[in-house]
Structure formats: structure tokens, C-alpha cells
Amino acid sequence: MTDEVAKAVEECARVAKHAAPSLATASDEAIDVALTAMADRLVEHRADILAANEEDVARSRAEGMSAGLLDRLTVTGDRLTGMADQLRLLAGAPHQERSVDVSALDGGLTLVERRRPVGVIGANYEARPNVTVDVASQLVKSRNAGVLRTGSAALGSAQRLIEVVVAPALTAAGIDAGVVQLVPRTERDAAAALVRLPDLVPLVILRGSGETTRALAAEGATHGVRTLAHADGGGVLYVDEAADADTVAGLVSGSLDRLGVCNRLNLLLIHSAVYERLWPVVSEALAGRDVTPSLPPHDHAIGYEWSLDSDREATVTVASVDGLTEAVTIANEQTSGLAAGIATEDSAAAEAFFDAYQGTGVFWNAPTRLLDGFKLLGVPETGINLDRVPGPRGPVTYTDLYVRQYAVLPASR
Template structure:
């Protein structure tokens, strides 16, 4: 075994050894740990921010794009937001660990028990806040974790683990080894993480495009399950019944950050109203410093601009003849993350909702709302786009369990 794979396996074994400490912890201890993480984020903020400044400076010297630098950066405001999310998670209700389902013949009853997975892996890139997001979700769901991030964010992630997560777990009487951070920057570490089904049977994959899809395929070869978030890009369809001022607001609100998956990526405008709304659309784009990519396009219509460091300040714009064409494009030529309709026609909105098969669908609302905290008031581990039964959309602590059926005397 090479040194990188060995390091990942050692982390996995340490988390598995410590997992029972979390699985058997009281709800009060778990919430105390989360609350302590929030307090330590504040009390140790300068330590965290110093490590993050070093990561950002190095990344800037190496030519990282503005969008990726934005993801990498922890500001005072963002750190305060992270702490507030932890406090809210600490106060969120725990999942019922046992639910009565039905009575059976012979004086028996059926109960559904919810059990932790055990140890869950997570691979993510230059987003240090995800370290806290995922660690906290795993703790709340009683799962151990093995986290792996790229070289750009590793310094920040290590400081978050050492100064915030681990001490908070220890203070609450939980074995701090239950959350591990892989100390290697090599890409091979990600492949190693998805190849340990007996230790880490489920891995959360958050990343960009091809690399994340490749990891999901590698995981499948080893019998490791994944919750993958490889692609994004929000769609907005401007219907013939749209209010032009609302369209302007939706376009602007959907582009407040360009390096995120749920931003406006593709704008489809009904031909009948194109000329009427276009001046307001261009005004909103200009306000955000975003350029339209107009027909004829030299790229796939669903191309995700957030992943393009040279052209991320771009939105694809296309005319469509009707709602059915817009739905077909959103379903067949985009990632299926999220799509919205701008219209005052309720029947059109209903038809759009019925036709679109993606993860999130919106009526006169921005796709930026497809986010665990904005929708569900708790942080997310990622957004799962699977087209199969299971957790879909923002995945939170409420999804990270195994179902077990138990039959016992009534």
C-alpha cells in the first residue's frame, strides 16, 4: 500500500474505532458539542482567519480565479454565519430513532429503527466552510467522518478541525477521533477514500464536473455508495405571462455570487416577450457585471459557467417558442439541479412544475434558494442530483441514516 492510501485508511480506522462514542452519546452531549463548535468559531476566529488568509494568499499567487478565491475565503461575516448555523443545528430536533409502523398478526408489531451509517467520507475542494458544515451534520446524525479537501483549503480545514471541531467534541465527552481530516493533498487520496467499503461505505462528493463524476464511478467499482454533487447551474424560464420587473429582480438576485452551483446559468425567454423584457434583463446583468452568451452559441446550452474560471461572469441566453421547449431544454440539456419559471399565469407555473424533473423547481423565486440552510434551516452536506430513490436535493443530517425493520411483541 502506498503512503497516500495508507494515510487515508489510518484515518478511516481511527474514525471507525471512535464511532461508537458518538453513536451512543446522548442528545444533550451532541447538541453541547455543536454549541461548543459555534463558541469556539468565535473565540478562535483569529486563528482560523489567519490560516485562511495564508491559504488565500498562496492561491492568489498561484493564479486561482476570482470565483474560486471567493469560495476559499472565510470573512468575518461568513465566520459569524457559520457559527450561527451551528447554533441553529444544535437546537434542531433529533431524528426519532424508533418509529412504530404497524401491528402484525400474533401479537407482534413492526418498528422502523434508524441507525447511523457508521463512518461517512466526504471529498470537497476549495471551500473550508464545508469542513464545518459536513462535520456538524455527521455529528448530529451520529456518524463518524473522514474528510478530504484539496491543497488550497487544507490549511484552513486543519485549523478548523484542531481549534474548533475536535476540542468541542472532547468537551462534550465524545471521542474527537470520530471526525478525521486526511492530511494529504494528493488527488490519489480522494480515490483511496472511495475504495474502502468495509470502513467507509458512503462518501459525499462535492466538486466540479468530471473529477467528481470519475470518483463516483470509482466508488461504484468498489461497492461504495456516494451522494454526488458534480454539476449545477440554475435555469430561469421567462414565460409569456411574466412580469418584466419581477424578471429583472429574479435575474439580479440569482447572480449575487457567481462561483456557486445554484446561480443563474441559463436564461430561456419566450419569443413573444423577448424584446419587451430584454432591456430589463441587460440592466440586471450589467448591474452584476455579467455578460450574456447569445445565439448562435459555441458551447452546449447547459454549459456551467461557474466552473469556467475565465468566463464565470457569463449567463447563456436563448429564445424559446413555448413552455414545452423550455422544459425539454431544462430536463435534457442541463444538470437537473434547479429551474424556475417567471410568470403570473398559475396554469403555466403548474405545467412547468409538472414537466420539470430536476431537483428543485421555483415559481417567481430564484434558484439560489436551493440550499440546505435557506430551504430547511440547517446546513447541508451537499445537493444530491440522483434520479433514483434516496436523499435528493439538499442533504442534511435527517438523511444520513440506515433503516432497520424490527419485529417485537406489541
């Protein structure tokens, strides 16, 4: 890592930390005004934003970027409108209670839980311009300053979004625009620099390919930086012997509307008792999405995540299993633990699947594509945390980005 890159990241962190009190002390009204202004400016500056994104897409296409990654990188008019709609919903969402009574203590005292901003939160993500707005808005709503670092493919789009949407909206609401910083460097080393600043950026949200994200999480741990890492994904669907054919067809098709996303269908496990009967249904649904099945014997790990494979994104692994126990064991032990679903008309089987699966999201006759902050909770997410320890798990939103502080004070306060 060059000193120039490290200094650029550190300077962003220092600016964000200096500006952080402006956001931490802002009124609820000012924050919601800023978020609403961001939504308005997305619409007002639509042409400017789309033009910057078109430049990023054209350059990346010329460099050979895969279709799935280009889909992530592209901002269409409809997607931009969706971003604005989400911002307005976030502006109208309730703010976290800053102080909550917990219990009465002896001696006329009361225990109170106070919820304080982290201070400065970092975020590293790749070719997804919409994440710039998603994360920035979540940080603003939770009163945390931020340092954002995106990959070179999306940097032009991200810079335009900060310049014409985020920063002016904050300023107009009376909040220091310095609270949201975008690292102006394309080098990959900038990501590593972001997880090495525990005194400035104690928490970093990591989104991206599994290997890179895991490496950054390990780097952060060695430097005392906590990370919320979204390293791996891939949805699992188990087709039970009591599954309805039409339901299965709908789930397979509905789970593959986009291929470059983590919560798409990745692994399809079919009960051996119904495999022959339902395979034509499954095959037709896959063909309808131009997706190729990877059938046994597999030349890859059964949980291999196809959305990260730029050459074979349009693939789903298919396997026959002896029953629910084998299916859930595979989902628990050989996949990322992001999400798994069961297709069945047997409520007892569904309950058994729910009890046995240990992953972040579990679904019954519903697609794993629903594991998304906006779809489940009505607000954008910063990412999906797969940790199997206490703390925020699943879609992480503004309600998770705080530090708990206990306070004891007189009950008669």
C-alpha cells in the same frame, strides 16, 4: 496512487471507525453541547482561523486561482459568524427518532422502523473551508463518524478548524474527537483512495467539479462504495410570456449575487413573444452584476456550467424559446437537473412547468439560489444530491444520513 497516500487515508478511516461508537451512543444532550461549543469556539478563535485562511487565499491567488474560486475559498468575518449561527441552529434542531412504530402485525406483533447511523461517512470537497464545519456538524448530529478530504488550496484552513473548533468541542462534550478525521494529504489521489474502502467508509459524499466528481463516483461504484454525488449544477430560469418585468429583473439580479456557486443563474430562456420587450430589462440586470450574456449562436452546449469555468464565470447563457414546452425540455434534457424556475403571473403556466420539470428543485417567481439546505430547511447541508432514484435527493442534511432497519417485536413490549 502511492502507498503512502492510500495508507494515510486508510489510517484516518480506521481511527474514525474505532471512535464511531463514542458518537453512536452519545446522548442527544452531549451532541448538542458539542455543536454549541463549536459555534462558541468559531467566535473565540476568529483571529486564528482568519489568519490561516488568509495564508491559503494568498497562496492560491499567487498561483493564479480565479476570482470565483477565491470567493469560495475566502472566510470573512461575516461568513465565520454565519457559520457559528448555523451551528447553533443545528444544535437546536430536533434529533431523529431512533425508533418509529410502523404498523401492527398478526400474532400480537408490531413492526418498527429503526434508524441507525451508517457508521463512517466520507466527504470529498475542494476549496470551501466552510464545508469542513458544515459536514462535520451534520455527521455529529446524525451520530456518524467521518473522514474529510479537501483540496490543497483549503487544507490549511480546514486543519485549523479541526484543531481549534471541532476536536476540542467534541472532547469537551465527552465524545471521542477521533470521530472526525481530516486527511492530511494534498495529493488528488487521496480522493480516489477514500472511495475504495467499502468495509471502513461505505458512503462518501462528493462535492466539486462535474468531471472529477463523476469519475470518483464511478470509482466508488467499482469498489462497492455508495456515493452521494453533487457533480453538476447551474440554475435555469424560464421567462414566460406572462412574466412581470420587475419580477424578471429581480430574479436575474438576485440569482447572480455569487458566481462561484452551483445554484446561481446559468441559463436564461425567454419566450420569443416577449424577448424583444424584456431583453433591455434582462440586459440591465446582467450588467448590474457585471455579467456578460452568451447569445446565439452559442459556441458551447446550452447547459454549459459557467461557475466551473475559471475564465468566464461571469457569464449567463441566454436563448429565445417558442414556449414552455421547449423550455422545460431543454431544462430536463440539456442541463444538470439541479434547479429550474419560471417567471410568470399565470398560475396555470407555473403548474404546467412544475409538472413537467424533473429536476431536484423547481421555483415559481423565486431564485434558484434558494436551493440550499440552510435556506430551505434551516440547517447546513452536506451537499445536494441529484440522483433520479429513490433515496435522499436535493439538499442532504443530517436527517438523511441513516440506515433503515426493520424490527418486529411483541406489541406488549
